[in-house]
Amino acid sequence: MAEIQLHNTLSGRVEPFVPQKPGEVRMYTCGPTVYDYAHIGNYRTFVFQDILRRFLRLRGYKLNHVMNLTDVDDRIIANAATAGKKIREYTEKFVQAFFDDCKTLSIEAPEHWIRATDHIGDMVQLIQRLQEKTFTYPGEGSIYYRIAKFPAYGKLSKIDLTGIQAGARVDNDRYEKESARDFALWKAPKPGEHFWETAIGPGRPGWHIECSAMAMKYLGETLDIHTGGVDLAFPHHENEIAQSEAATGKTFARYWLHAEHLLVEGEKMSKSLGNFFTLRDLFAKGYKPSALRLCLASTPYRRQLNFTFNGLQQATNTIERLRNFADRLKQGKFPAGEQEGMAARIARAAEEFDASLSDDLNTARSLAAVFDLVRDANIAMDKGEFRQGDVAETQQFLATFDKVFAVLEDNDAQKLQTLGFTSAQAGLRNEDIEKLIADHTAAKKKRDFATADRIRKELADRGIILEDAKDGSVRWKRK
Ligand code: AMP
Ligand code: ZN
Numbered sequence: 001m002a003e004i005q006l007h008n009t010l011s012g013r014v015e016p017f018v019p020q021k022p023g024e025v026r027m028y029t030c031g032p033t034v035y036d037y038a039h040i041g042n043y044r045t046f047v048f049q050d051i052l053r054r055f056l057r058l059r060g061y062k063l064n065h066v067m068n069l070t071d072v073d074d075r076i077i078a079n080a081a082t083a084g085k086k087i088r089e090y091t092e093k094f095v096q097a098f099f100d101d102c103k104t105l106s107i108e109a110p111e112h113w114i115r116a117t118d119h120i121g122d123m124v125q126l127i128q129r130l131q132e133k134t135f136t137y138p139g140e141g142s143i144y145y146r147i148a149k150f151p152a153y154g155k156l157s158k159i160d161l162t163g164i165q166a167g168a169r170v171d172n173d174r175y176e177k178e179s180a181r182d183f184a185l186w187k188a189p190k191p192g193e194h195f196w197e198t199a200i201g202p203g204r205p206g207w208h209i210e211c212s213a214m215a216m217k218y219l220g221e222t223l224d225i226h227t228g229g230v231d232l233a234f235p236h237h238e239n240e241i242a243q244s245e246a247a248t249g250k251t252f253a254r255y256w257l258h259a260e261h262l263l264v265e266g267e268k269m270s271k272s273l274g275n276f277f278t279l280r281d282l283f284a285k286g287y288k289p290s291a292l293r294l295c296l297a298s299t300p301y302r303r304q305l306n307f308t309f310n311g312l313q314q315a316t317n318t319i320e321r322l323r324n325f326a327d328r329l330k331q332g333k334f335p336a337g338e339q340e341g342m343a344a345r346i347a348r349a350a351e352e353f354d355a356s357l358s359d360d361l362n363t364a365r366s367l368a369a370v371f372d373l374v375r376d377a378n379i380a381m382d383k384g385e386f387r388q389g390d391v392a393e394t395q396q397f398l399a400t401f402d403k404v405f406a407v408l409e410d411n412d413a414q415k416l417q418t419l420g421f422t423s424a425q426a427g428l429r430n431e432d433i434e435k436l437i438a439d440h441t442a443a444k445k446k447r448d449f450a451t452a453d454r455i456r457k458e459l460a461d462r463g464i465i466l467e468d469a470k471d472g473s474v475r476w477k478r479k
Contacts, residue, residue: 002358004059006225007302009233009256010156014360017255019224025061026219027053028253029110030211030228030236033070034094035079039276040292040307041262041269043105045229047293048259048301048361050107052227054404055357065110066218069095071117073207074173077193087194088117101279104289104415105296106406112218116205122213123205124198127185129247131200141188143200144169147181150242154180156256157234173207177234185209185243208239212252216244226253230260231268259301269307282312283421286432286462288412291316297405300362318371319407324451325374326398326408328381329391331450338389339380346393349373353401370401410454413461422463433464437474440466 004017019025029049032038038046053065070076071091080090095115102109116123127143130136135150136143147153148166159177170181184206189195195202205213215223221244228237237256244252261268264275282292295315299305349369356365377394380386402408436455443451456466459476467475 001059002355004056004358005360006255006257007360008254009258010253012158015255019061020222020254023060023062025056025063025065025225026223027056027063027065027110027225027227028211028215028219028223029065029067029226030232031067031069031113032094032098033073033075033207034091034098035073035075036094036271037097037278037280038094038101039269039271039278040282040296041276042229043101043107043279043292044262044296044305045227045259046102046107047105047296049227049257050105051297051301051361051363051404052225052257053108053110054406055361058400058403063111064219066112066114066215067110068211068214069098069113069115070207070210071095071115072194072204072210073116077204081193100419104279104419105293106289114214114218116210116214119210119214119217120196120198120205122217123209124186124200126209126213126216126243126247127200130185130243133246135246136185137182139169141201141203142171142184143186144182145185145239145242145246147183147242150246152245153242154238156241157238159234159238173236175235180235183208183235183239208236209243211236212240212243212247215240215253216248221248221250221252223253225255225257227257227259230258233258257301260304262296262305262307264307266306277307280419283416283419287312288316288319289415290319290407290412294319294405294407297363298367300360300364302360322370322374322398322408323410324454325378326395327450327454328378329395329398332381332386332391334381334386334388334391335384336389337387339385339387342377342380342387342390343393345376346373346390346397350397350400353397357404366401367405370398373397410458413458433459433476437466437476441474 005014006017007014032042053063057063072087076087076091080087083090127136130145135146137146154161157177159180161180164180168181170179170183171187186200186203186209187206189202189204195204215226226237233256241252263269267273267275269276279292283289291312292315295312296305298315349372352369353366356362356369359365377386398408436459440452440455443449443455459466464476467477469475
């Protein structure tokens, strides 16, 4: 097996991955801020960390992985106050939607799924440690972090601190590099907004202290891997490093992995630009969860992903092809024995699959290894050359692929129903139905009944009934 190499934002280089404790990985992922429904840009990052997690597990590592839910921050406090709700009451709907979405996208549950509001005491203690070490100062009821006291400030995001005035402060959690200043660890309460009474006074935590406190509580003072989207490198992760390392004197996280953005028409998908799709938007248009997962996973995480419906349709077709191939293997009756060279061909694909993912999770290359093998094996089957003796090895390879990509199981219809889509709502567009019927007819003509049945079942699952007309054509109607 190839050595795993990962790009570390801290060093700016691809490095061999060696965890502190052999066989174990301590990993932290910044979870969603549950002030609204997450969009597919957010899920690009969550699918990336899932691929990483699954690949490490495939390679035999035991994971201790934490993902938090940021259920208190500037936006949540403001929205909850406007809605006249307690913050837990306000966020509950979005927390539930996030869990549902993760299940729908086959994002594995981490070992610890935790909420910021359950850890206010840990945050207060960490701020007290920073106070004792004089990294803090008070200002109008808030507590600020003095970045001038931490000479390594900027080492992750490589910002230039020369123009920054000592003592200048920023109160927002999110700000641009140009506004790098002393940031708030603890925020004074504002009238009508939620706050906690604590040993450091009334108020609420800043966003950055939340992740430092929670990560170290569950994973110890030094983590192996910390992940998030690229926009979190500054200020969030830079500030996490400043807080954690000032308190402990130890390296906070050894490898920092950042996923590039998902773009629509050249711009970052974001709530504020209004150019976003939620999962539910896409499912309502008839796309499948598995296709979206594959679409999000197939571009390597350090490349921007330009989201298009064409790309999503391609992923849909790919899933179809892969599942048909898996069915063909399961149902096919092949001549006994082994095809010459096929065992070596499968071994080569498996090696290439592993080598590509070891190469900083090059998902595009690893998928190419799978598609190439599927193409070769399909050709061999069409020619009657594929043998029964090669089935198990091929299935084994597909199973390995699916431990990481998790798209083979044909469970999209159930997932959509669990999300509350009726089959008609999750309905296919007319042109998709026509295309599937044409595929169904073609499969029947080729006497490929496995594929024909799969298509008929898929259509039925999505509420489409086929009727054979007298003239031999096929008509359809929605249930
Ligand atoms: P938030 O809920 O805003 O804290 O974001 C949750 C995660 O989604 C973070 O890791 C962000 O970096 C990431 N994220 C936000 N927008 C995008 C995008 N357009 N593409 C990829 N990741 C994103
Ligand atoms: Zn975080």
